[in-house]
Amino acid sequence: MTLVMAGAISHAPGITGREKMAPEDKKTRYYDACYRFRDHLWDQKPDALVLVSAEHFGNFFMDKMPTFCIGLADDYQGPIETEEFLNIPKTTIPGAPELARRIADVAMQEVDLGYSQEWSFDHGFMVPLAFLTPKWDLPIIPLNINCQVPPLAPLQRCHALGKALRKAIDAQPERIALIGCGGISHWPATPDSGKINEEWDRAFLEDFVANKTDRLLRYSNDEIYRDAGPGGQEVRTFITVAGAVEGHGGELWCYEAIPIFAVGCTVVNMDVAA
Amino acid sequence: MSVYYLDKLMYQLNRDPMVQARYKEDREALLEEYRLTDEERQAVLDEDIGKLYSLGNQPQLLMHFAALVGYAWMDYIEAMRVGAEKYGEPQYQR
Numbered sequence: 001m002t003l004v005m006a007g008a009i010s011h012a013p014g015i016t017g018r019e020k021m022a023p024e025d026k027k028t029r030y031y032d033a034c035y036r037f038r039d040h041l042w043d044q045k046p047d048a049l050v051l052v053s054a055e056h057f058g059n060f061f062m063d064k065m066p067t068f069c070i071g072l073a074d075d076y077q078g079p080i081e082t083e084e085f086l087n088i089p090k091t092t093i094p095g096a097p098e099l100a101r102r103i104a105d106v107a108m109q110e111v112d113l114g115y116s117q118e119w120s121f122d123h124g125f126m127v128p129l130a131f132l133t134p135k136w137d138l139p140i141i142p143l144n145i146n147c148q149v150p151p152l153a154p155l156q157r158c159h160a161l162g163k164a165l166r167k168a169i170d171a172q173p174e175r176i177a178l179i180g181c182g183g184i185s186h187w188p189a190t191p192d193s194g195k196i197n198e199e200w201d202r203a204f205l206e207d208f209v210a211n212k213t214d215r216l217l218r219y220s221n222d223e224i225y226r227d228a229g230p231g232g233q234e235v236r237t238f239i240t241v242a243g244a245v246e247g248h249g250g251e252l253w254c255y256e257a258i259p260i261f262a263v264g265c266t267v268v269n270m271d272v273a274a
Numbered sequence: 275m276s277v278y279y280l281d282k283l284m285y286q287l288n289r290d291p292m293v294q295a296r297y298k299e300d301r302e303a304l305l306e307e308y309r310l311t312d313e314e315r316q317a318v319l320d321e322d323i324g325k326l327y328s329l330g331n332q333p334q335l336l337m338h339f340a341a342l343v344g345y346a347w348m349d350y351i352e353a354m355r356v357g358a359e360k361y362g363e364p365q366y367q368r
Contacts, residue, residue, distance in 0.1 A: 018347070056334040061285050062278060080289065085341060148334065150367055189333035191355035222368065230333075230366075 066114030078121030162243020182234025324357015
Protein backbone atom coordinates (compact mmCIF):
# COMPACT_ATOMS: atom_id res chain seq x y z
CA MET A 1 0.00 0.00 0.00
CA THR A 2 1.31 3.42 -0.87
CA LEU A 3 -1.45 5.72 0.32
CA VAL A 4 0.41 7.16 3.30
CA MET A 5 -2.00 9.83 4.49
CA ALA A 6 -5.57 11.00 3.89
CA GLY A 7 -7.80 13.71 5.22
CA ALA A 8 -9.78 16.85 4.59
CA ILE A 9 -9.22 20.58 5.05
CA SER A 10 -11.14 23.77 4.25
CA HIS A 11 -10.28 26.08 1.35
CA ALA A 12 -12.32 29.29 1.69
CA PRO A 13 -10.44 32.40 0.49
CA GLY A 14 -11.17 34.32 3.68
CA ILE A 15 -9.04 31.86 5.67
CA THR A 16 -5.93 33.57 4.31
CA GLY A 17 -7.38 36.72 2.70
CA ARG A 18 -9.33 37.96 5.72
CA GLU A 19 -7.02 36.51 8.36
CA LYS A 20 -6.73 39.76 10.28
CA MET A 21 -10.52 40.24 10.51
CA ALA A 22 -11.14 36.97 12.41
CA PRO A 23 -11.41 36.52 16.18
CA GLU A 24 -7.89 35.74 17.31
CA ASP A 25 -8.70 32.68 19.45
CA LYS A 26 -10.75 30.86 16.81
CA LYS A 27 -8.29 31.72 14.06
CA THR A 28 -5.35 30.49 16.12
CA ARG A 29 -7.06 27.19 16.92
CA TYR A 30 -7.78 26.62 13.24
CA TYR A 31 -4.35 27.68 12.02
CA ASP A 32 -2.70 25.44 14.64
CA ALA A 33 -4.74 22.48 13.39
CA CYS A 34 -3.62 23.25 9.83
CA TYR A 35 0.03 23.36 10.93
CA ARG A 36 -0.41 20.07 12.79
CA PHE A 37 -1.90 18.59 9.60
CA ARG A 38 1.06 19.96 7.61
CA ASP A 39 3.55 18.38 10.03
CA HIS A 40 1.67 15.09 9.90
CA LEU A 41 1.75 15.16 6.08
CA TRP A 42 5.52 15.76 5.97
CA ASP A 43 6.14 13.12 8.67
CA GLN A 44 4.85 10.55 6.15
CA LYS A 45 7.68 11.54 3.74
CA PRO A 46 5.31 11.85 0.77
CA ASP A 47 6.55 11.84 -2.82
CA ALA A 48 3.37 13.56 -4.03
CA LEU A 49 0.02 14.90 -2.87
CA VAL A 50 -3.23 14.25 -4.70
CA LEU A 51 -5.35 17.28 -3.84
CA VAL A 52 -9.07 16.89 -4.54
CA SER A 53 -10.81 20.24 -4.59
CA ALA A 54 -13.54 22.24 -6.27
CA GLU A 55 -12.38 25.37 -8.04
CA HIS A 56 -14.65 28.29 -8.87
CA PHE A 57 -14.50 29.05 -12.61
CA GLY A 58 -10.76 29.59 -12.51
CA ASN A 59 -10.15 27.20 -15.41
CA PHE A 60 -13.29 25.17 -15.83
CA PHE A 61 -16.29 27.06 -17.10
CA MET A 62 -19.72 26.17 -18.44
CA ASP A 63 -18.47 26.29 -22.05
CA LYS A 64 -16.68 22.95 -21.47
CA MET A 65 -17.12 21.69 -17.93
CA PRO A 66 -15.47 18.45 -16.83
CA THR A 67 -17.15 16.56 -13.98
CA PHE A 68 -13.83 15.15 -12.76
CA CYS A 69 -10.52 16.51 -14.06
CA ILE A 70 -6.99 15.39 -13.14
CA GLY A 71 -3.91 17.56 -13.70
CA LEU A 72 -1.13 16.13 -15.88
CA ALA A 73 0.91 19.33 -16.11
CA ASP A 74 4.62 19.73 -15.33
CA ASP A 75 3.70 22.62 -13.07
CA TYR A 76 0.84 24.89 -12.09
CA GLN A 77 0.55 28.59 -11.47
CA GLY A 78 -1.37 30.35 -8.75
CA PRO A 79 -3.15 31.98 -7.26
CA ILE A 80 -5.39 33.42 -9.95
CA GLU A 81 -6.67 35.92 -7.41
CA THR A 82 -4.68 39.02 -6.51
CA GLU A 83 -2.31 38.91 -3.59
CA GLU A 84 -4.43 41.62 -1.93
CA PHE A 85 -7.53 39.38 -2.11
CA LEU A 86 -5.94 36.12 -0.98
CA ASN A 87 -2.77 37.16 0.86
CA ILE A 88 -0.85 34.46 -1.03
CA PRO A 89 1.92 35.56 -3.44
CA LYS A 90 1.97 34.36 -7.05
CA THR A 91 4.07 31.24 -7.39
CA THR A 92 4.71 28.07 -9.39
CA ILE A 93 3.65 24.72 -7.93
CA PRO A 94 5.43 21.56 -9.12
CA GLY A 95 3.29 18.86 -10.73
CA ALA A 96 3.89 15.12 -11.05
CA PRO A 97 2.91 14.44 -14.67
CA GLU A 98 4.29 10.94 -15.03
CA LEU A 99 2.85 9.71 -11.73
CA ALA A 100 -0.45 11.46 -12.43
CA ARG A 101 -0.67 9.63 -15.75
CA ARG A 102 -0.07 6.26 -14.06
CA ILE A 103 -2.74 7.03 -11.48
CA ALA A 104 -5.16 8.13 -14.20
CA ASP A 105 -4.57 4.95 -16.21
CA VAL A 106 -5.58 2.76 -13.27
CA ALA A 107 -8.40 4.98 -11.97
CA MET A 108 -9.96 5.19 -15.42
CA GLN A 109 -10.65 1.48 -15.35
CA GLU A 110 -13.51 2.46 -13.03
CA VAL A 111 -14.27 6.17 -13.42
CA ASP A 112 -14.05 8.59 -16.32
CA LEU A 113 -11.57 11.43 -15.82
CA GLY A 114 -11.00 14.51 -17.90
CA TYR A 115 -7.45 15.80 -17.82
CA SER A 116 -5.66 19.11 -18.03
CA GLN A 117 -2.14 20.11 -19.13
CA GLU A 118 -2.52 23.78 -18.23
CA TRP A 119 -4.10 24.91 -15.03
CA SER A 120 -3.86 27.98 -12.80
CA PHE A 121 -5.01 27.34 -9.27
CA ASP A 122 -7.56 29.50 -7.53
CA HIS A 123 -8.10 29.59 -3.76
CA GLY A 124 -9.67 26.13 -3.88
CA PHE A 125 -6.20 24.67 -4.27
CA MET A 126 -3.99 27.53 -3.09
CA VAL A 127 -5.38 28.06 0.41
CA PRO A 128 -4.81 24.46 1.58
CA LEU A 129 -1.43 24.35 -0.19
CA ALA A 130 -0.31 27.58 1.50
CA PHE A 131 -0.66 25.72 4.82
CA LEU A 132 0.44 22.24 3.75
CA THR A 133 3.36 22.98 1.43
CA PRO A 134 4.43 26.55 2.32
CA LYS A 135 7.69 26.17 0.36
CA TRP A 136 5.80 24.89 -2.70
CA ASP A 137 8.19 21.97 -2.90
CA LEU A 138 5.92 18.92 -2.89
CA PRO A 139 4.73 17.65 -6.30
CA ILE A 140 0.97 18.10 -6.56
CA ILE A 141 -1.58 16.14 -8.56
CA PRO A 142 -4.72 18.30 -8.61
CA LEU A 143 -8.10 16.71 -9.14
CA ASN A 144 -11.09 18.98 -9.61
CA ILE A 145 -14.71 18.05 -9.04
CA ASN A 146 -17.34 20.34 -10.53
CA CYS A 147 -19.28 21.49 -7.47
CA GLN A 148 -20.39 24.81 -8.96
CA VAL A 149 -23.07 24.45 -11.60
CA PRO A 150 -25.30 21.43 -12.30
CA PRO A 151 -25.34 18.80 -13.58
CA LEU A 152 -23.12 17.75 -10.67
CA ALA A 153 -21.64 14.29 -10.17
CA PRO A 154 -23.95 12.21 -7.94
CA LEU A 155 -22.45 11.66 -4.48
CA GLN A 156 -22.06 7.93 -5.08
CA ARG A 157 -19.90 8.67 -8.15
CA CYS A 158 -17.61 10.82 -6.01
CA HIS A 159 -17.39 7.90 -3.59
CA ALA A 160 -16.57 5.61 -6.53
CA LEU A 161 -13.93 8.12 -7.64
CA GLY A 162 -12.32 7.85 -4.22
CA LYS A 163 -12.27 4.05 -4.39
CA ALA A 164 -10.76 4.16 -7.88
CA LEU A 165 -8.11 6.65 -6.75
CA ARG A 166 -7.23 4.41 -3.82
CA LYS A 167 -6.73 1.44 -6.10
CA ALA A 168 -4.65 3.57 -8.48
CA ILE A 169 -2.53 5.10 -5.69
CA ASP A 170 -1.89 1.72 -4.07
CA ALA A 171 -0.66 0.39 -7.42
CA GLN A 172 2.25 2.90 -7.42
CA PRO A 173 5.60 2.54 -5.64
CA GLU A 174 5.59 6.20 -4.53
CA ARG A 175 4.40 7.41 -1.14
CA ILE A 176 1.25 9.40 -1.86
CA ALA A 177 -1.06 11.55 0.26
CA LEU A 178 -4.71 12.24 -0.61
CA ILE A 179 -6.45 15.30 0.77
CA GLY A 180 -9.92 16.62 0.00
CA CYS A 181 -10.57 20.31 0.37
CA GLY A 182 -13.85 22.11 0.31
CA GLY A 183 -16.43 23.65 2.51
CA ILE A 184 -19.13 21.99 4.46
CA SER A 185 -22.12 24.33 4.82
CA HIS A 186 -21.46 27.79 3.40
CA TRP A 187 -22.98 30.45 1.21
CA PRO A 188 -19.86 31.90 -0.40
CA ALA A 189 -19.87 35.26 -2.15
CA THR A 190 -23.61 35.69 -1.55
CA PRO A 191 -25.52 38.06 0.77
CA ASP A 192 -25.56 35.12 3.20
CA SER A 193 -21.76 34.95 3.25
CA GLY A 194 -20.79 34.19 6.82
CA LYS A 195 -23.86 32.05 7.46
CA ILE A 196 -22.80 28.64 8.78
CA ASN A 197 -25.15 25.76 9.61
CA GLU A 198 -23.10 24.38 12.46
CA GLU A 199 -25.63 21.68 13.33
CA TRP A 200 -25.54 20.35 9.75
CA ASP A 201 -21.76 20.56 9.68
CA ARG A 202 -21.35 18.63 12.91
CA ALA A 203 -23.77 15.91 11.76
CA PHE A 204 -21.93 15.57 8.45
CA LEU A 205 -18.53 15.51 10.15
CA GLU A 206 -19.69 12.86 12.61
CA ASP A 207 -20.62 10.61 9.67
CA PHE A 208 -17.43 11.51 7.81
CA VAL A 209 -15.16 10.78 10.77
CA ALA A 210 -16.97 7.47 11.36
CA ASN A 211 -16.92 6.95 7.57
CA LYS A 212 -20.53 5.78 7.37
CA THR A 213 -20.99 5.43 3.63
CA ASP A 214 -24.79 5.14 3.67
CA ARG A 215 -25.11 8.26 5.80
CA LEU A 216 -22.66 10.29 3.70
CA LEU A 217 -24.42 9.41 0.45
CA ARG A 218 -27.99 9.99 1.64
CA TYR A 219 -28.30 13.67 0.77
CA SER A 220 -30.03 14.97 -2.36
CA ASN A 221 -28.57 18.01 -4.12
CA ASP A 222 -31.66 20.02 -3.18
CA GLU A 223 -31.27 19.08 0.49
CA ILE A 224 -27.63 20.15 0.42
CA TYR A 225 -28.53 23.42 -1.28
CA ARG A 226 -31.30 24.14 1.24
CA ASP A 227 -29.41 23.21 4.42
CA ALA A 228 -25.75 23.70 3.53
CA GLY A 229 -25.93 26.36 0.83
CA PRO A 230 -24.39 26.43 -2.65
CA GLY A 231 -20.96 25.81 -1.11
CA GLY A 232 -22.27 22.66 0.57
CA GLN A 233 -22.03 20.86 -2.76
CA GLU A 234 -18.28 20.74 -2.10
CA VAL A 235 -18.87 17.84 0.32
CA ARG A 236 -18.07 15.85 -2.84
CA THR A 237 -14.38 16.40 -2.06
CA PHE A 238 -14.83 14.92 1.43
CA ILE A 239 -16.89 12.01 0.07
CA THR A 240 -14.13 11.19 -2.44
CA VAL A 241 -11.68 10.85 0.45
CA ALA A 242 -14.24 8.76 2.38
CA GLY A 243 -14.40 6.41 -0.62
CA ALA A 244 -10.62 6.12 -0.70
CA VAL A 245 -10.47 5.00 2.94
CA GLU A 246 -13.74 3.05 2.99
CA GLY A 247 -14.00 0.88 6.08
CA HIS A 248 -11.81 3.22 8.13
CA GLY A 249 -12.67 6.30 10.10
CA GLY A 250 -10.63 9.20 11.27
CA GLU A 251 -10.34 11.97 13.79
CA LEU A 252 -11.70 15.49 13.81
CA TRP A 253 -8.73 17.75 14.53
CA CYS A 254 -10.62 21.01 14.29
CA TYR A 255 -14.01 22.53 13.63
CA GLU A 256 -14.35 26.26 14.13
CA ALA A 257 -17.30 28.19 12.71
CA ILE A 258 -15.67 31.48 11.64
CA PRO A 259 -18.21 33.73 9.84
CA ILE A 260 -15.63 36.18 8.43
CA PHE A 261 -13.95 33.16 6.78
CA ALA A 262 -17.44 32.28 5.45
CA VAL A 263 -17.17 28.62 6.41
CA GLY A 264 -16.94 26.16 9.28
CA CYS A 265 -13.19 25.61 9.21
CA THR A 266 -12.25 21.96 9.37
CA VAL A 267 -9.30 19.63 9.58
CA VAL A 268 -9.95 15.88 9.60
CA ASN A 269 -7.23 13.24 9.57
CA MET A 270 -8.36 9.86 8.22
CA ASP A 271 -6.93 6.43 8.96
CA VAL A 272 -5.29 4.91 5.86
CA ALA A 273 -4.68 1.40 7.22
CA ALA A 274 -5.18 -1.15 4.46
CA MET B 275 -29.94 30.68 -20.84
CA SER B 276 -28.64 34.12 -21.69
CA VAL B 277 -27.21 34.49 -18.16
CA TYR B 278 -24.58 32.10 -19.50
CA TYR B 279 -23.07 34.90 -21.59
CA LEU B 280 -23.14 37.26 -18.63
CA ASP B 281 -21.20 34.65 -16.66
CA LYS B 282 -18.85 34.21 -19.62
CA LEU B 283 -18.11 37.93 -19.72
CA MET B 284 -17.32 37.88 -15.99
CA TYR B 285 -15.21 34.72 -16.38
CA GLN B 286 -13.12 36.26 -19.15
CA LEU B 287 -12.85 39.59 -17.35
CA ASN B 288 -11.58 37.76 -14.28
CA ARG B 289 -9.06 35.64 -16.14
CA ASP B 290 -7.79 37.70 -19.07
CA PRO B 291 -5.87 40.97 -18.58
CA MET B 292 -6.52 41.81 -22.26
CA VAL B 293 -10.27 41.65 -21.67
CA GLN B 294 -9.82 43.80 -18.56
CA ALA B 295 -7.91 46.38 -20.61
CA ARG B 296 -10.62 46.41 -23.26
CA TYR B 297 -13.24 46.79 -20.56
CA LYS B 298 -11.47 49.89 -19.29
CA GLU B 299 -10.94 51.35 -22.77
CA ASP B 300 -14.28 50.69 -24.44
CA ARG B 301 -16.85 48.73 -22.48
CA GLU B 302 -19.61 49.14 -25.05
CA ALA B 303 -17.52 47.60 -27.83
CA LEU B 304 -16.49 44.69 -25.59
CA LEU B 305 -20.07 43.99 -24.56
CA GLU B 306 -21.10 43.73 -28.22
CA GLU B 307 -19.27 40.40 -28.31
CA TYR B 308 -21.54 38.76 -25.75
CA ARG B 309 -25.14 37.76 -26.28
CA LEU B 310 -26.49 39.81 -23.37
CA THR B 311 -30.08 40.89 -22.87
CA ASP B 312 -30.61 44.66 -22.77
CA GLU B 313 -31.17 44.37 -19.04
CA GLU B 314 -27.89 42.47 -18.50
CA ARG B 315 -25.98 44.87 -20.73
CA GLN B 316 -27.28 47.90 -18.87
CA ALA B 317 -26.51 46.35 -15.48
CA VAL B 318 -22.89 45.79 -16.56
CA LEU B 319 -22.59 49.34 -17.93
CA ASP B 320 -24.00 50.65 -14.63
CA GLU B 321 -21.69 48.31 -12.68
CA ASP B 322 -24.84 47.57 -10.68
CA ILE B 323 -23.71 44.67 -8.49
CA GLY B 324 -27.14 44.22 -6.88
CA LYS B 325 -28.88 44.00 -10.25
CA LEU B 326 -26.28 41.58 -11.65
CA TYR B 327 -26.72 39.39 -8.58
CA SER B 328 -30.51 39.43 -8.97
CA LEU B 329 -30.17 38.47 -12.65
CA GLY B 330 -28.43 35.25 -11.60
CA ASN B 331 -24.80 36.11 -12.33
CA GLN B 332 -22.73 33.48 -10.53
CA PRO B 333 -21.57 35.09 -7.27
CA GLN B 334 -18.18 33.36 -7.47
CA LEU B 335 -17.61 35.39 -10.66
CA LEU B 336 -19.47 38.51 -9.58
CA MET B 337 -17.26 38.94 -6.51
CA HIS B 338 -14.21 39.35 -8.74
CA PHE B 339 -16.02 41.83 -10.99
CA ALA B 340 -17.03 43.79 -7.89
CA ALA B 341 -13.41 43.89 -6.74
CA LEU B 342 -12.30 44.94 -10.24
CA VAL B 343 -14.65 47.92 -10.23
CA GLY B 344 -13.62 48.96 -6.74
CA TYR B 345 -15.99 47.37 -4.23
CA ALA B 346 -14.62 46.53 -0.79
CA TRP B 347 -15.76 43.12 0.50
CA MET B 348 -18.47 44.33 2.89
CA ASP B 349 -19.79 46.82 0.29
CA TYR B 350 -20.07 43.94 -2.18
CA ILE B 351 -22.10 41.86 0.30
CA GLU B 352 -24.36 44.84 1.04
CA ALA B 353 -24.88 45.61 -2.67
CA MET B 354 -26.12 42.05 -3.29
CA ARG B 355 -28.43 42.19 -0.29
CA VAL B 356 -29.94 45.48 -1.48
CA GLY B 357 -30.18 44.17 -5.06
CA ALA B 358 -32.04 41.03 -4.00
CA GLU B 359 -34.54 43.15 -2.04
CA LYS B 360 -35.03 45.64 -4.86
CA TYR B 361 -35.01 43.33 -7.90
CA GLY B 362 -35.77 39.90 -6.46
CA GLU B 363 -33.80 36.83 -5.43
CA PRO B 364 -31.76 35.19 -8.21
CA GLN B 365 -33.09 31.97 -9.70
CA TYR B 366 -30.36 29.45 -10.46
CA GLN B 367 -30.45 26.32 -12.54
CA ARG B 368 -30.78 23.37 -10.12
